Structure formats: structure tokens, C-alpha cells
Amino acid sequence: MAQLTEEVFRKHLKSGTFSRVYVIYGAESALVARYASQLEQKAAPTQFPDFNLHHLSGDVGADAIAEAVEALPMMDTRSCVVVYNYDPDAANAAETKKMAQLLGELPDYCTLIFRMASVTMNPKKPAKWKAFLKAAGAAGDVLE
Numbered sequence: 001m002a003q004l005t006e007e008v009f010r011k012h013l014k015s016g017t018f019s020r021v022y023v024i025y026g027a028e029s030a031l032v033a034r035y036a037s038q039l040e041q042k043a044a045p046t047q048f049p050d051f052n053l054h055h056l057s058g059d060v061g062a063d064a065i066a067e068a069v070e071a072l073p074m075m076d077t078r079s080c081v082v083v084y085n086y087d088p089d090a091a092n093a094a095e096t097k098k099m100a101q102l103l104g105e106l107p108d109y110c111t112l113i114f115r116m117a118s119v120t121m122n123p124k125k126p127a128k129w130k131a132f133l134k135a136a137g138a139a140g141d142v143l144e
Contacts, residue, residue, distance in 0.1 A: 021140030
């Protein structure tokens with residue numbers, strides 16, 4: 001898993017070179033929100049944000065995320081998708097498999113940000129979280 005340090009994260013922001021996926025989570029919801037907002041401001045395209053910046057929240061699954069991720073950028077070279085509070089524990093086996101597949105096949109033009117300020121891992125059943133973080137870490141970076 002590509003566990004990102006705050007120092008390396010700041011370098012990503014400063015350089016403008018972004019991974020294809022970021023999972024930002026942790027006990028400090030204010031820090032999660034701050035880091036995710038900073039990343040979104042830098043990674044989101046400036047041209048036509050209505051078409052190239054997508055926000056997904058609520059009970060969103062891999063299919064909806066894939067649809068947003070696979071949308072080609074409109075009059076820009078990149079797009080950004082921000083997913084609020086995705087809960088790996090709520091996913092069934094088929095959904096978990098779809099998400100792992102999606103994370104393994106992200107297009108180069110898209111930055112996918114999981115902003116997980118109010119979702120926490122169940123310490124008694126961490127298997128789905130670990131699988132999600134492993135897949136995300138293989139495709140990008142995880143910041144706790």
C-alpha cells in the first residue's frame with residue numbers, strides 16, 4: 001500500500017503531479033476535509049469545472065463512480081472525481097470486486113479522491129477496508 005506522508009502530499013500539491021487515486025481518511029475529520037479540499041483545488045481542472053469536476057456522495061457504488069471516472073474531460077486534459085464518505089464495509093462481495101477492478105483500471109486523465117471524513121473502519125471486521133486500501137494503494141496513494 002502506498003501510504004502517503006504529509007510531507008510527500010505537500011510535494012504533490014506544490015508540483016501539480018498527482019496520483020490517479022487518493023484515499024484520505026482518519027480520526028481527525030477536520031484534517032481529512034482540509035487535505036481533500038487542498039487536493040481538489042489543485043487537481044480539479046480549471047476549464048469547465050461543471051463538466052470536469054464530479055462530486056458523489058451518499059450511497060454511491062462502483063458503477064456510479066466508474067461512470068464519473070470514465071467521462072472524458074470536456075475541453076481540458078483532465079478531470080477530477082471526489083467521492084464523499086464511501087464505506088467499504090457497506091459493499092457486498094460483487095461491489096467490492098467491482099471497486100477493486102475500477103481502481104486497477106483508472107484512466108490517466110482522472111484524479112479520483114475518496115474524501116472519508118465521517119466513515120471509520122470497523123476494528124472488529126477490517127477485511128473490506130484492508131482490501132479497499134490495498135487496491136487504492138496499488139493504484140495511487142492513501143493518506144491517514
